[in-house]
Amino acid sequence: MGAEIWSSDDGFAVHETSDDGFTGAFVAGTAAAAAAAAGDLLCLKAAGSNNLSAMPDIAQIFDLLQIYSPWIYFHPDEPYLPSSVSWFFDNGALLYSKENPNSPIGIDSAGAALPQGGTNDGAYWLDLPADNTAKQRVKSGNLSAAESYIHVKPVLGGSATDIVFWIFYPFNGPARAKVFISISLGKIGEHVGDWEHVTLRISNFDGKLQRMYFSQHSSGKWVEVADLEFADGGRRPTAYSTLHGHAFYPKAGLVLQGEVEPGIGVRDDTAAGGQRMDAAARAVVAAAEYLGVREPAWLQYMREWGPKVSYDVEKEIGKVEKILPRKMKSGLRRLVSRLPPEMLGEEGPTGPKAKANWNGDEVS
Structure with a gap:
C-alpha cells in the first residue's frame, strides 16, 4: 500500500496504490480495511490503447455524414472560396523545387507526381499559376467543385470517433484589423494553400454527436452540443468561415484576435447571408487507418502547399x-508587434497529414 492521502480521527483513511501497468489508483476504508484491501486490489486495464470493435464501418461513416455533417457558411463579401484539390491542380497549380526553382512543373489531377512521404524539408512547394489571369481565377476558388476531405479516427480508447472535415482554399486573403475603425493590413496575412478543418466527436455507444471542434488559425475551440447552432432546424451543425482568413466559429459575429486593448485587434468576421457549403454533398473519405482506406496520392505530399511569404511590414x-x-x-503599432509569425512571413502551410492533430488530439 502506498502513501496515505487523507485520514480522519475515526480511523477512515485513503491510501494510494499502483500496479505494474497502470498509472495509479486508490483504496478507501478504515485504516485496517484499507491496508488489507490494498494487498489484493485488482484493477481493470485496457488491453490496448484503442479498442476498435465499436468503430464505424465505411457504410456507417457515410450514414453519420448524412446525419451530422456541418453546413459551412461563408461571409457575404468572401472573395476567396474553397475548391477541390483536383480543381486546384487542373487549373494551373505548379510544383516548384529547391533544386530547380525556375522550372516549375504542372500537377496531375490526383497529385500522383507529387513527392510522397518524408518530412517538410523545404525541398518542394506549390504555387498558383504563373499566368496572371489564371492566377486570379484560381485564387477565387470554385465552390461548386469544393470537396470535404474526411479523416476518421478513434479517440478516448475507441469509445468515440472523431470525424475531421478538411477544407482546402487555394488562397488566404489579407488580414483586417480594428483600431476603433476597421482597416486593411495590406498584404499581411496573404498566403497560398489554406487548409482548415472542423471535427465532430461522436460516441461509439449511442452514435450521438458529443461536441464539435472549430479550427481557428493555429489553435481552435471545442464546443459542446448544447452550444452549437443547427442548420434549418435539423441535426446538422453550422460552421461560419471568417472573411479572408477562413477560421471557423460556431456562431456569426465579430471576434477580435490578439486584442491589445478593448477595440483594438485583428478582425475575425463571420456572417450569415452569403454562400454555404454542404459538407456531406461532396465528402471524400480520404483516410481511416483502422479500415485501411486507400488514401489519395496528394495526401502523402508532406511539403508546403504554398511558397514562403514575407512582407515588408513597415x-x-x-x-x-x-x-x-x-x-x-x-x-x-502595438497590435502589429503582437501578430503571430504566420501572419508576418512563414514557410508555406503544410497539408492535413503533416498537422499535429492528424495523429493526436485537437489543439485548444
Missing part, C-alpha cells in the same frame, strides 16, 4: 498609418 503598415490619427497609429 511598408504595409506605413500605407495604413497615412489615414490614421496619432492615437490610432500607436494602437496599430
Whole structure:
C-alpha cells in the first residue's frame, strides 16, 4: 500500500496504490480495511490503447455524414472560396523545387507526381499559376467543385470517433484589423494553400454527436452540443468561415484576435447571408487507418502547399498609418508587434497529414 492521502480521527483513511501497468489508483476504508484491501486490489486495464470493435464501418461513416455533417457558411463579401484539390491542380497549380526553382512543373489531377512521404524539408512547394489571369481565377476558388476531405479516427480508447472535415482554399486573403475603425493590413496575412478543418466527436455507444471542434488559425475551440447552432432546424451543425482568413466559429459575429486593448485587434468576421457549403454533398473519405482506406496520392505530399511569404511590414503598415490619427497609429503599432509569425512571413502551410492533430488530439 502506498502513501496515505487523507485520514480522519475515526480511523477512515485513503491510501494510494499502483500496479505494474497502470498509472495509479486508490483504496478507501478504515485504516485496517484499507491496508488489507490494498494487498489484493485488482484493477481493470485496457488491453490496448484503442479498442476498435465499436468503430464505424465505411457504410456507417457515410450514414453519420448524412446525419451530422456541418453546413459551412461563408461571409457575404468572401472573395476567396474553397475548391477541390483536383480543381486546384487542373487549373494551373505548379510544383516548384529547391533544386530547380525556375522550372516549375504542372500537377496531375490526383497529385500522383507529387513527392510522397518524408518530412517538410523545404525541398518542394506549390504555387498558383504563373499566368496572371489564371492566377486570379484560381485564387477565387470554385465552390461548386469544393470537396470535404474526411479523416476518421478513434479517440478516448475507441469509445468515440472523431470525424475531421478538411477544407482546402487555394488562397488566404489579407488580414483586417480594428483600431476603433476597421482597416486593411495590406498584404499581411496573404498566403497560398489554406487548409482548415472542423471535427465532430461522436460516441461509439449511442452514435450521438458529443461536441464539435472549430479550427481557428493555429489553435481552435471545442464546443459542446448544447452550444452549437443547427442548420434549418435539423441535426446538422453550422460552421461560419471568417472573411479572408477562413477560421471557423460556431456562431456569426465579430471576434477580435490578439486584442491589445478593448477595440483594438485583428478582425475575425463571420456572417450569415452569403454562400454555404454542404459538407456531406461532396465528402471524400480520404483516410481511416483502422479500415485501411486507400488514401489519395496528394495526401502523402508532406511539403508546403504554398511558397514562403514575407512582407515588408513597415511598408504595409506605413500605407495604413497615412489615414490614421496619432492615437490610432500607436494602437496599430502595438497590435502589429503582437501578430503571430504566420501572419508576418512563414514557410508555406503544410497539408492535413503533416498537422499535429492528424495523429493526436485537437489543439485548444
